[in-house]
Amino acid sequence: xxxxxxxxxxxxxxxxxxxxxxxxxxxxxxxxxxxxxxxxxxxxxxxxxxxxxxxxxxxxxxxxxxxxxxxxxxxxxxxxxxxxxxxxxxxxxxxxxxxxxxxxxxxxxxxxxxxxxxxxxxxxxxxxxxxxxxxxxxxxxxxxxxxxxxxxxxxxxxxxxxxxxxxxxxxxxxxxxxxxxxxxxxxxxxxxxxxxxxxxxxxxxxxxxxxxxxxxxxxxxxxxxxxxxxxxxxxxxx
Numbered sequence: 001x002x003x004x005x006x007x008x009x010x011x012x013x014x015x016x017x018x019x020x021x022x023x024x025x026x027x028x029x030x031x032x033x034x035x036x037x038x039x040x041x042x043x044x045x046x047x048x049x050x051x052x053x054x055x056x057x058x059x060x061x062x063x064x065x066x067x068x069x070x071x072x073x074x075x076x077x078x079x080x081x082x083x084x085x086x087x088x089x090x091x092x093x094x095x096x097x098x099x100x101x102x103x104x105x106x107x108x109x110x111x112x113x114x115x116x117x118x119x120x121x122x123x124x125x126x127x128x129x130x131x132x133x134x135x136x137x138x139x140x141x142x143x144x145x146x147x148x149x150x151x152x153x154x155x156x157x158x159x160x161x162x163x164x165x166x167x168x169x170x171x172x173x174x175x176x177x178x179x180x181x182x183x184x185x186x187x188x189x190x191x192x193x194x195x196x197x198x199x200x201x202x203x204x205x206x207x208x209x210x211x212x213x214x215x216x217x218x219x220x221x222x223x224x225x226x227x228x229x230x231x232x233x234x235x236x237x238x
Contacts, residue, residue, distance in 0.1 A: 011038060080137070083183070105137055109179040110182055156213060158216070
């Protein structure tokens with residue numbers, strides 16, 4: 001079974017080349033979907049051997065669907081630009097699919113020794129949908145992906161969580177017992193406790209409460225970067 005790796009990327013010039021080379025050793029093609037980077041992401045990805053698709057200003061869900069539409073493999077493997085799969089990951093994916101899995105992910109660990117991130121990583125070994133997110137990477141058989149309609153493009157956040165819920169309802173979902181390594185840079189920049197104990201749980205709770213996707217994205221942006229949200233707020237005389 002051919003595997004196509006799809007990487008959504010935005011200003012990932014420092015890491016993208018190494019990730020593309022790493023993936024290329026094991027998969028049949030690597031597709032990078034550039035969401036409008038202002039650095040050398042697209043050029044470095046192409047130099048490293050990836051096929052680059054430009055999706056300027058698109059959400060991650062749109063970018064992922066665009067990459068999947070261009071993929072030629074029977075299995076599509078979605079990987080974040082700051083996530084590194086273990087060596088032999090392609091064999092793990094093919095073995096899981098051969099055993100009947102329609103989709104699946106890997107366990108995860110952060111490149112950090114912070115106790116809370118270590119605990120979060122340890123929890124990814126359990127087969128619980130509540131803890132399944134895109135930084136654990138996601139592989140899915142193309143026919144299943146097409147059958148469920150891909151990622152929900154109405155979602156600018158929680159798109160990874162949402163698609164896993166639909167996949168688990170339609171097919172066997174495998175958790176590969178080896179971890180991908182994900183960068184903890186977001187936590188170093190924003191604060192481990194703030195993200196892990198406040199922002200992310202709140203966004204998940206609001207999603208389950210049925211908050212509309214545009215409003216959910218506004219709340220997420222405001223919590224993640226209050227200054228940016230304030231700068232982008234439309235002028236109001238009130």
